Amino acid sequence: MNDCIFCKIIKKEIPASVVYEDEEILAFDDIRPQAPVHTLIIPKIHLASLKEASPEQAALLGKILIQAREIARLKGIDATGYRVVLNTGPDSGQEVLHIHFHLLGGRRLGWPPG
């Protein structure tokens, strides 16, 4: 997608603080962090949200979750704990229409989750 900011980050047209990258996944720190650790994990394929995901993409989505766990380990919040958040649609506040998982940790996270 030409006008997608996350696709531009994937193509290195916009800088980002990259935490992890492989053929399918990119992870980078959120520019408006809500916790000491706040990293976004996205698929490189453009997918607007969970609503557009096909059942065939389940393995990719699950791989992102497994990678979130690995990033939590890298960031040193493996023992203290962390929250993974996936927003979909207006009520969730999803701003960028390229599916992204938020990994948050490094502080006590409240309940409800928003």
Place this chain on the structure above:
Amino acid sequence: MNDCIFCKIIKKEIPASVVYEDEEILAFDDIRPQAPVHTLIIPKIHLASLKEASPEQAALLGKILIQAREIARLKGIDATGYRVVLNTGPDSGQEVLHIHFHLLGGRRLGWPPG
């Protein structure tokens, strides 16, 4: 796990308001809802948290996300939007040590997510 409350719900030893069930996944409404829609989606296999998930379980985790999307449709929050939350470890407030995804919607969800 004999003493796991979610395993007991899976075995129908404890009642729950079941929303969806198949061979691998069970979904039921949270008894302490934090939004008009608040459903928990769990794998039937006992897995304490994302920390214990193996890369081979990525497809199962992704299938749970795809199912969350389907439950959002069933619950009528597909257009208004929803948030999926996965807590891991103490800072997240994870209470039951059987991995569970929270699906929340039916109201505007705030930011930060806890």
